[in-house]
Amino acid sequence: MSTEKSVWRRAFEWHEQRLPIVTFLDNSVGTKYPAPKNLNYFWNFGSLAGFMLVTMILTGVVLAMNYTPHTSLAFDSVERIMRDVNYGWLIRYMHANGASFFFIVVYIHLFRGLYYGSYKAPREVLWWIGILILLTMMATAFMGYVLPWGQMSFWGATVITNLFSAIPLIGEPIVTFLWGGFAVDNPTLNRFFSLHYLLPFVIVGLVVFHIWALHIPGSNNPTGIEAAPADKIPFHPYYTVKDAFGLGVFLLFYFAVVFWAPNMLGHPDNYIPADPLVTPPHIVPEWYFLPFYAILRAIPDKLLGVVAMFGAILVLFVIPWLDTSRVRSANYRPVYRIFFWLFVINAAVLTWCGAQLPEGLPLILGRIATFYYFFFFFVIMPVVGWMETPKPLPASIGTPVLKPAE
Amino acid sequence: MKKLVLAAAAALSLASVDAVAAPAEGVELLKVDWSFKGPVGKFDRLQLQRGLQAYREICASCHSLKYVAFRNLTDLGYSEEQVKALAAEYEFPAIDDEGSDTTRKGTPADHFPSPYPNEKFARASNNGALPPDLSLITKAREGGPDYVYSLMLGYEDPPAGFTVLEGMHYNKYFSGNQIVMAKQINDDQITYADGTKATAQQIAQDVTAFLHWAAEPKLEARHATGFRVMIYVVIFTILAYFLKKRIWARLEKK
Numbered sequence: 049m050s051t052e053k054s055v056w057r058r059a060f061e062w063h064e065q066r067l068p069i070v071t072f073l074d075n076s077v078g079t080k081y082p083a084p085k086n087l088n089y090f091w092n093f094g095s096l097a098g099f100m101l102v103t104m105i106l107t108g109v110v111l112a113m114n115y116t117p118h119t120s121l122a123f124d125s126v127e128r129i130m131r132d133v134n135y136g137w138l139i140r141y142m143h144a145n146g147a148s149f150f151f152i153v154v155y156i157h158l159f160r161g162l163y164y165g166s167y168k169a170p171r172e173v174l175w176w177i178g179i180l181i182l183l184t185m186m187a188t189a190f191m192g193y194v195l196p197w198g199q200m201s202f203w204g205a206t207v208i209t210n211l212f213s214a215i216p217l218i219g220e221p222i223v224t225f226l227w228g229g230f231a232v233d234n235p236t237l238n239r240f241f242s243l244h245y246l247l248p249f250v251i252v253g254l255v256v257f258h259i260w261a262l263h264i265p266g267s268n269n270p271t272g273i274e275a276a277p278a279d280k281i282p283f284h285p286y287y288t289v290k291d292a293f294g295l296g297v298f299l300l301f302y303f304a305v306v307f308w309a310p311n312m313l314g315h316p317d318n319y320i321p322a323d324p325l326v327t328p329p330h331i332v333p334e335w336y337f338l339p340f341y342a343i344l345r346a347i348p349d350k351l352l353g354v355v356a357m358f359g360a361i362l363v364l365f366v367i368p369w370l371d372t373s374r375v376r377s378a379n380y381r382p383v384y385r386i387f388f389w390l391f392v393i394n395a396a397v398l399t400w401c402g403a404q405l406p407e408g409l410p411l412i413l414g415r416i417a418t419f420y421y422f423f424f425f426f427v428i429m430p431v432v433g434w435m436e437t438p439k440p441l442p443a444s445i446g447t448p449v450l451k452p453a454e
Numbered sequence: 455m456k457k458l459v460l461a462a463a464a465a466l467s468l469a470s471v472d473a474v475a476a477p478a479e480g481v482e483l484l485k486v487d488w489s490f491k492g493p494v495g496k497f498d499r500l501q502l503q504r505g506l507q508a509y510r511e512i513c514a515s516c517h518s519l520k521y522v523a524f525r526n527l528t529d530l531g532y533s534e535e536q537v538k539a540l541a542a543e544y545e546f547p548a549i550d551d552e553g554s555d556t557t558r559k560g561t562p563a564d565h566f567p568s569p570y571p572n573e574k575f576a577r578a579s580n581n582g583a584l585p586p587d588l589s590l591i592t593k594a595r596e597g598g599p600d601y602v603y604s605l606m607l608g609y610e611d612p613p614a615g616f617t618v619l620e621g622m623h624y625n626k627y628f629s630g631n632q633i634v635m636a637k638q639i640n641d642d643q644i645t646y647a648d649g650t651k652a653t654a655q656q657i658a659q660d661v662t663a664f665l666h667w668a669a670e671p672k673l674e675a676r677h678a679t680g681f682r683v684m685i686y687v688v689i690f691t692i693l694a695y696f697l698k699k700r701i702w703a704r705l706e707k708k
Contacts, residue, residue, distance in 0.1 A: 085705065124521075127521050127589075127590075130672070131521065131526075131671055131672070137672040137675075137676060138676070138679065141676075199475075281705065285701050286701060286702060286705075289694065289697050289698045289701050289702075290698050290702075292694045292697075292698070293691065293694035293695050293697075293698045295694075296687055296690050296691030296694050296695075297691055299687045299690075299691075300684070300687055300688070300691065303680065303683050303684060303687060304680075304684070306680070307493075307676055307677065307679065307680025307681075307683065307684070308493045308677070308680055310676070311593060315475075316475040316593060316594050316595055316596050316598075317475045317594070319590045319593040319594035319669075320475065320586075320590075320594045328475065329476065329629075330476070
């Protein structure tokens with residue numbers, strides 16, 4: 049066998065000496081990134097979120113080639129995409145439903161972090177960047193929903209931008225500034241389109257920092273204890289293949305909706321062109337904003353409602369210090385775990401309330417659920433952390449993994 | 455916020471005559487077993503052709519269908535010659551070589567014309583209401599095709615004590631139960647070219663199916679592509695599963 053290196057090998061090494069991009073990738077998500085060997089399937093959702101971000105950017109770039117950001121043409125241009133652009137219907141349905149599935153994936157990713165204490169030291173900055181990604185995603189999704197210029201686009205934009213008018217003194221000027229005029233109109237649509245195209249690339253930048261911050265301490269794991277080097281395995285091939293399998297399962301759900309129920313998660317009003325003179329009887333945001341919409345409407349005062357709505361996300365920044373327990377994983381926290389699952393159910397209740405008219409039972413339920421949402425962070429997290437006796441932690445990851453599961 | 459409230463109040467005054475996406479509350483819609491339902495659903499070409507005939511002979515006198523071009527009608531099973539002949543039955547405004555207003559015959563590239571020259575004319579002719587464009591109607595209403603079908607058959611005498619305003623008609627399924635549109639579909643109102651007996655239910659079904667095609671013309675391509683994509687993803691997932699098992703088995707050997 050010849051020991052001579054092939055010309056391809058030499059060209060590769062020549063390039064790597066000058067820009068070691070393959071080495072960089074191998075260190076990031078390849079054979080040189082050691083990950084705990086006991087990660088369960090909830091750890092798939094990070095890479096799924098990355099997959100959805102790429103899907104949204106690719107489909108979005110193609111849509112932008114065919115979309116016209118003008119109030120008199122936007123709705124028509126979307127219909128042209130659906131009817132006359134080759135596979136335009138597929139690209140648009142992938143993008144519109146992609147937003148929903150991106151949020152499903154990111155919410156599961158977030159709840160996973162919450163359950164296994166991935167926000168605790170030394171991962172606080174990693175957690176912060178995650179919240180910044182969520183906030184940027186929400187802004188992007190909101191502006192994207194405005195672009196088809198249907199009735200819900202227009203009235204959703206009107207209601208949400210009007211929230212800023214609750215800010216004392218500078219509220220009205222801020223709203224005028226956001227609108228680019230004195231009502232939601234063409235300047236609003238233009239700037240939303242511009243920002244809707246820009247922000248996904250801001251998210252890409254944040255994702256780079258998110259992964260960078262992840263690599264300093266390494267991945268958390270279901271036990272929450274630090275993984276010893278012996279309990280780590282290379283990300284590639286073990287987690288690349290596991291992520292590939294998870295991606296396949298995820299795509300079954302995503303494509304089932306794209307091809308067989310593409311309008312299930314949308315609202316029929318958005319197939320009516322925007323009309324500033326006709327208000328839909330019931331203005332609701334997309335489903336992924338419903339919990340926050342319920343919090344907004346649970347509070348009778350407009351300014352406090354807006355503060356609570358934004359506070360519901362901003363509180364996530366301080367939970368590394370609100371949670372007083374040193375044990376990361378809720379698997380070893382018998383009391384906290386009950387409140388955690390109540391919090392998950394509570395989030396579902398808020399989602400339901402957000403879709404109802406704010407009166408009667410939904411309003412009362414929405415208020416109770418809003419109370420519990422903040423009670424969980426500000427009272428349960430610190431108090432249960434002090435009072436609870438956690439179950440004994442394993443000495444190492446190897447110990448529980450070798451034993452059969454309970 | 456004041457502006458919003460004013461806008462909302464102004465809008466509510468119009469809401470009674472303008473279309474909203476929700477049907478009347480608490481009413482069970484009539485359910486039809488549409489051929490296009492389900493993951494492999496397809497349109498029934500003959501039904502679409504009957505629906506087109508019903509649209510042209512009944513609905514088109516008030517409702518536009520602006521996103522549908524005559525060329526799209528080849529989807530219904532018509533030949534290009536038939537489409538050309540059908541388009542030529544319509545006249546469109548044009549400008550002649552001297553710059554004067556004239557008319558020309560329609561071509562397959564033209565879209566279905568609006569029955570009214572402008573919105574004010576349309577409202578003046580319809581007791582203040584604007585007959586909605588029908589291109590997306592089955593997607594723009596809660597209940598979809600079932601709602602559109604139910605609405606057309608939902609005319610009945612108002613219950614005792616219910617006052618129907620002048621120029622309005624009682625409809626079981628319409629939000630608020632009063633609609634400007636009078637009952638349009640009756641038994642044997644049209645004579646179908648293919649000899650199908652034109653009961654009111656038949657006409658309502660045919661025209662709804664046609665309108666669903668108009669709203670979602672790529673439905674069949676979507677279903678067919680979806681089927682192929684799913685087979686691909688299922689095979690990919692199974693292979694990935696076994697590959698994952700095989701690669702992770704290396705850990706146990708250690």
